[in-house]
Amino acid sequence: MSRVIYMDNNATTSVAPEVLDAMLPFLKEQYGNPSSMHTFGGVVGKAVDRARQQVADLLGARVPEEIIFTSCGTESDSTAILAALEAQPEKRHFVTTRVEHPAVLALGQHLEKKGYRVTFLGVDAKGNLNMDELKAALTRDTALVSVMYANNETGVIYPIKEIGNMCRERGILFHTDAVQAVGKIPLDLKNMPIDYLSLSGHKLHAPKGIGALYVRRGAPFRTFLRGGHQERGRRAGTEAVPNIVALGAACALAAKHIDQENTVVKGLRDKLENALLAAVPESIINGDRTHRLPNTTNISFKYVEGEAILLLLDQFGVCASSGSACTSGSLEPSHVLRAMGVPFTFAHGSLRLSLSRYNTEAEVDGVIKTLPGIIERLREISPYRNLADNVAEGEAHH
Amino acid sequence: MWDYTDKVREYFLNPKNVGALEGANAIGEVGSLACGDALKLFLKIENDRIVDASFQTFGCASAIASSSILTELIKGKTLDEALAVSNKDIAAALGGLPKEKMHCSVMGQEALEAAIRNYRGEPAMPHSHEGRVVCRCFGITDQQIIKAVKENNLTSVEEITNFTKAGGGCADCLEDIGEILRATLAGETGAPQKPLIPDMRPKTVPPQNAPLSNVQRMQRVMSVLDEIIRPRLNQDGGDIELIDIDGKKVLVALRGMCTSCPSSRLTIEGFVQQTLRDQVDPDLTVQEVTS
Missing domain, CATH: 1.10.10.1100 (BFD-like [2Fe-2S]-binding domain)
Incomplete structure (x- = not known):
């Protein structure tokens, strides 16, 4: 493939060159086991400690021991949720939202089958939670609330502090899936009412196969993977040292660039979004534009279908994703857009562009130049085009 | 990423026979915006032979490719020859489709059948x-x-x-x-028999036997629409608007999801009309007004 314009960073990110440099020695000469008694392994153990500190620093955790390394965001989510429930066997109610990542959503559905009462909170048209509905859902039987920090499809950021306080006042544990937020917006967990937080390395320029779970000191915990004494007995299995070192390096880098994410990257996203809205009639932004990750735009084009947009963009080397039904195994469009009540006319034609600090203004300009023509081309083919014209002229016919 | 054949890519990137067809005398429409794909097929038929064909498609790459190759397949065929084109033929002409995408070929075949029925004056769906x-x-x-x-x-x-x-x-x-x-x-003839659109009609309220005045009828129609019909349609994201009541003819318009729903005709006849007949007057007819 020739030149690629990668704007699918909420799906996964490139490994930063500094991150690769940091991990390579641990794939080559420094292959010791951190649990070993010899110096050869002990040196590697020090590298794991350093990485733990780097993750803790990015999150603003009190102590590095609050960080447990896992294999991915999904493992972190499962570990936290099952730990909180197992620690309070007398409570049988779990509260989450309809717009969670499947890592939480599917687990919630599974818990329902296992006899838990599970509340899936809805969202409004902008993707925001109704805090009164959340408050009303909390009971003395509620063991845990899990609400994502930011939505992967729309980028909408949830009022995590407010939700956490609401839980804390009632003695309810609170987990947040922060896979999309970590590295994109500043976090300061020591001042946040969060008991558990999940993150994933490959969303912030570390490789795939590494995640972490923050467990607030004092929050109840139960082991998910049993076995050896790694991670102080909280997550057995030999440490994936190169990946752990990489995650540490990626977190250190993210801390350095967090301002850039919220100024430069945000500026590029805003330019892209505004130009597309101006150039393409009948296009809308999905999700609340005021509480949103700086890198994400989710834009819907009426009368066209998302997969077709993606494949035409692919011809120009542009990588993006869509909430269209045809891009998934399912035949229904994105559960997030449906929960927001986005009409089918728009939901099938959604396009998510998610940037990173490696995107350039030239790339943004390239997409601005290419995309409107693609939409126009698909609308030419669409039978609803005439309908659109008629609506525009105020004489709709079906 | 879907594993499309080169042929699918070719017919998606450079589709043939796109757009409305001048002089078309048969049109077949299937699918809807709600369903995520829709095809409008235009045929120009002379002496029972398809002399030209074109399409408009809303849908994914394989839907567009299936529609385009269909127009190529049927050009020059007699109507009977065209009706013998199956969804398998469409998929085969594209060098195959991913199994999750086979419905695109089925949509093509159905549009073809609908167009020919349209030409022959038979019901469209x-x-x-x-x-x-x-x-x-x-x-x-x-x-x-x-x-x-x-x-x-x-x-x-x-x-x-x-x-x-x-x-x-x-x-x-x-x-x-x-x-x-x-x-x-198992080769059983006919599908298991169930009533048309089950569980939709409330069975508790008997129809009134005494003849109704126009005003009474109007009031009852409105209350049944509000209390029974609209809540049920709302569940599916649809809505209904009462346009007019003309004697025993009730004119309604479907709104929301219903407007683009392929089963809207069933909704009108099987549910709205039947419910009003059960609840108000067995002689009522319901007509949809498209605005």
Whole structure:
């Protein structure tokens, strides 16, 4: 493939060159086991400690021991949720939202089958939670609330502090899936009412196969993977040292660039979004534009279908994703857009562009130049085009 | 990423016969915006032979490619020859489709059939008329499912979903589809009999026997619309508006999701009209006004 314009960073990110440099020695000469008694392994153990500190620093955790390394965001989510429930066997109610990542959503559905009462909170048209509905859902039987920090499809950021306080006042544990937020917006967990937080390395320029779970000191915990004494007995299995070192390096880098994410990257996203809205009639932004990750735009084009947009963009080397039904195994469009009540006319034609600090203004300009023509081309083919014209002229016919 | 053949890519990137056809004397429409794909097929027929064909498609790459190659396949064929084109022929002409995308070829075949029926003055949506709606999300009838099973030798519910989309939405009908599959494979004639659109009609309130005045009738129609019909349509994201009551003729317009729903005709006849007849007056007829 020739030149690629990668704007699918909420799906996964490139490994930063500094991150690769940091991990390579641990794939080559420094292959010791951190649990070993010899110096050869002990040196590697020090590298794991350093990485733990780097993750803790990015999150603003009190102590590095609050960080447990896992294999991915999904493992972190499962570990936290099952730990909180197992620690309070007398409570049988779990509260989450309809717009969670499947890592939480599917687990919630599974818990329902296992006899838990599970509340899936809805969202409004902008993707925001109704805090009164959340408050009303909390009971003395509620063991845990899990609400994502930011939505992967729309980028909408949830009022995590407010939700956490609401839980804390009632003695309810609170987990947040922060896979999309970590590295994109500043976090300061020591001042946040969060008991558990999940993150994933490959969303912030570390490789795939590494995640972490923050467990607030004092929050109840139960082991998910049993076995050896790694991670102080909280997550057995030999440490994936190169990946752990990489995650540490990626977190250190993210801390350095967090301002850039919220100024430069945000500026590029805003330019892209505004130009597309101006150039393409009948296009809308999905999700609340005021509480949103700086890198994400989710834009819907009426009368066209998302997969077709993606494949035409692919011809120009542009990588993006869509909430269209045809891009998934399912035949229904994105559960997030449906929960927001986005009409089918728009939901099938959604396009998510998610940037990173490696995107350039030239790339943004390239997409601005290419995309409107693609939409126009698909609308030419669409039978609803005439309908659109008629609506525009105020004489709709079906 | 879908594993499309070069032929699919070619017909998607450079589709042939796009757009409305001047002088078309047959049009077939299937699908809807709600379903995620829709095809409008235009035919120009002379002496029972298709002399030209074109299409407009809303949908994914394979839907566009299937529509385009269909127009190529049928040009020059007599109507009877064209009717022999199956969804398998469409898929084969593209060098095959991913199994999850086979419904795109089925959509092509159905549009072709609809266009020819349109030309011959027959009802446009034969399947919806002949069958019982099994999948409410996509408006798929048992007859469409049976046809797909027989023509493509399907043996699992998952395959039926891939070919017809039935069961691919809320998944409530998967058991029902399984039963139709079992019956079809066992060679039983006809699908299991169930009433048209079950569980929709409240059975508790008996129809009034005394003749109604116009005002009474109007009031009762309005209250039944408000209390029974609208809440039910709202559940599916649809809505209904009362446009006029002219004697025993009730004029309504469907709103929301209903406007683009392939089973809207069934909604009007099978649900709205029947409910009003049961609740208000057995002589009422309901007509949809498209605005």
